[in-house]
Amino acid sequence: MQTNIIKMIGVADIASLLNATSGMLAILTAHYQNITLTAILLILAVLFDAIDGPLARKYPSSTKEVFGETIDSLADVISFGVAPAVIIFELYNQPLMIIASILILSCGILRLSRYNTIITEQVGPTKTFIGLPIPVTSFMLSLLLFSNIQEQHIILILMIIIAILMVSTHKYPKIKNNKIFLVCGVLLVLTLIYPINNMLYHIPSYLLIIMGIIYMISPILPIKN
Structure with a gap:
């Protein structure tokens, strides 16, 4: 069994590590109240997460899939669980945000654990996700920051x-x-x-927020997916 970390790491795993690094840096920039850079880093985390799957298929690792899947899940916990949970409290710093922070982290861990359990018995590629995919947390939070929405109750309710x-x-x-x-x-x-984005009165970010909300409520809309 291969135990050399250098030999075990594949191209997709590097993308997952960059995902986790982006999430960690987003926490640090939020601590220093750099909202724009925080939003950019959250988007980068989402993009790195989006490409690790295609990279894994194009450049398959010589090690067992469980290694890459574990790295991916741990990175997702950092960037889409811990990062948004800490960031919303760092930036808005009101007691009620603790509720959203705890829910995001707890539900994110549960969501990833269920997904990892499901794929062990799954045959073929994933076509649908059970429950909202966890990257939506950081994606929507970054868009809220880009759109300069300051109403804390909107952010609190949306995150919950x-x-x-x-x-x-x-x-x-x-x-x-x-x-x-x-x-x-x-x-x-x-x-x-x-x-x-600022010159266009944040319209691009608003449109993405609307598209994100439509995706979030799509399972209960009277349309065929």
């Missing part, structure tokens, strides 16, 4: 809803529509270039 949806049994589809990816990509680029 996201936490509850993560441990729900609602089925969320994997988005594979190229047109949706293109629209989201353009809006995300406009959002990340903060002067443009």
